[in-house]
Amino acid sequence: MERVVNLCKRRGLVFPSSDIYGGFRSTWDYGPLGVLLKRNVKDAWWRSMVQLRDDVVGLDSAILMHPRVWEASGHVATFSDPLVDCKQCKSRFRQDHLPESGACPNCGTKGSFTEARQFNLMFKTHVGPVEDEANAAYLRPETAQGIFVNFKNVQTTSRLKPPFGIAQVGKSFRNEITPGNFIFRTREFEQREMEFFVPPADGPKWFDYWVQARHDWYIEHGIPESSITVRPHDTDELSHYSTGTSDIEYAYPWGWGELEGIAQRTDFDLTQHAKFSGEDLNYFDQESGEHYVPHVIEPAAGADRAALAFLLSAYDEEEVNGDKRTVLRLHKRLAPIKVAVLPLSKNEQLAPITSEIASKLRPYLMIDSDVSGAIGRRYRRQDEVGTPYCVTVDFDSLEDSAVTVRERDSMQQTRIPIADVVAYLREQFD
Numbered sequence: 001m002e003r004v005v006n007l008c009k010r011r012g013l014v015f016p017s018s019d020i021y022g023g024f025r026s027t028w029d030y031g032p033l034g035v036l037l038k039r040n041v042k043d044a045w046w047r048s049m050v051q052l053r054d055d056v057v058g059l060d061s062a063i064l065m066h067p068r069v070w071e072a073s074g075h076v077a078t079f080s081d082p083l084v085d086c087k088q089c090k091s092r093f094r095q096d097h098l099p100e101s102g103a104c105p106n107c108g109t110k111g112s113f114t115e116a117r118q119f120n121l122m123f124k125t126h127v128g129p130v131e132d133e134a135n136a137a138y139l140r141p142e143t144a145q146g147i148f149v150n151f152k153n154v155q156t157t158s159r160l161k162p163p164f165g166i167a168q169v170g171k172s173f174r175n176e177i178t179p180g181n182f183i184f185r186t187r188e189f190e191q192r193e194m195e196f197f198v199p200p201a202d203g204p205k206w207f208d209y210w211v212q213a214r215h216d217w218y219i220e221h222g223i224p225e226s227s228i229t230v231r232p233h234d235t236d237e238l239s240h241y242s243t244g245t246s247d248i249e250y251a252y253p254w255g256w257g258e259l260e261g262i263a264q265r266t267d268f269d270l271t272q273h274a275k276f277s278g279e280d281l282n283y284f285d286q287e288s289g290e291h292y293v294p295h296v297i298e299p300a301a302g303a304d305r306a307a308l309a310f311l312l313s314a315y316d317e318e319e320v321n322g323d324k325r326t327v328l329r330l331h332k333r334l335a336p337i338k339v340a341v342l343p344l345s346k347n348e349q350l351a352p353i354t355s356e357i358a359s360k361l362r363p364y365l366m367i368d369s370d371v372s373g374a375i376g377r378r379y380r381r382q383d384e385v386g387t388p389y390c391v392t393v394d395f396d397s398l399e400d401s402a403v404t405v406r407e408r409d410s411m412q413q414t415r416i417p418i419a420d421v422v423a424y425l426r427e428q429f430d
């Protein structure tokens, strides 16, 4: 973990937020390479959830919503964690995260905790200049409710018929009592959520389908099978409205942690919003002549937690010819930079070919060009941020009109004619 966090800071993946002010309470900023990685994680999700399917559409709803939304969803009444204080050292903890020994994780004192108090996790703010209850609003703690309140808008305008889904990616905010473990638990984070609306009898079938599909997505994108598990919730852990929830967990360095939850939410959300808004949120099935409230299966995933899991799984150190090589074996789709175009040296004879290849690749792939330092060191710099291919322009290129393409994991080098190199590299990312 330490090594991944250091790499993130050293190479511009993730910085502490407000760094020059000493950071700010477990908030993080994604730097030039981190923003690419996180965007690729979100895009890979969108590709499999929306682009490659004919039964899911997208949405981008507002972070600020009508306060009644959070009453209807149950967040005002029940979205809270049990908070305890250590009487000895005054540190605060989530009661359900305390060790079984009953010792304070900070000072080690046993049995020093106050009674638990329920602490609502929603960030409250005011809309407009007057700070009173009438103008109170919340930053959304999940993206899901934006989908539920748009159910009718989307269903009618897109003329969709259950089973169908609505997907959304965006920021959510929770005033977590104990954020930490780098980007695993923060107060501002990004979610990738999809609500899949089905005829009530089909709920269990689609639940199994989505648990499997979401598990497979992580494997397809480079998480080893041994680092991932599906954990069904015990009955006493289930939300009051859920008839079944399974978490996809990852073997983080501190233990198993949730990457994503897949929940059967039944008709709870649509029924609540129909009740609170007065809108009819039934679906009318013309074929059967039936009116029903669809049941919902929700795969809800974090983008930051996934990015961390991909980084941890990809991180590798190996010895090559007596030297240590650090390499991020990221899936090609997730790698921040796809190709680095490198002249063998700063010699100006090599510059025109280098910049020609770079500008031909740029419209299709995120590229980097780096001229400073020995070529071996430049390869290592690309390896440690996971760049799948390096193209090297050398003095032979001036004679044979070809370049060397080096592959990250095998370090194998292939000579390719300059005329073919753009097509060759684009094919590697198809």
Ligand code: ATP
Residues within 6 Å of the ligand: 142, 174, 176, 183, 184, 185, 186, 187, 188, 189, 190, 191, 258, 259, 260, 261, 300, 301, 302, 303, 304, 305
């Ligand atoms: P946890 O039990 O870890 O607090 P949760 O069960 O409350 O998580 P959900 O409400 O199911 O989480 O949210 C769906 C996903 O959103 C989680 O699986 C996780 O990937 C992500 N997520 C939730 N809270 C946070 C957070 N504070 N920081 C980063 N990601 C989060």
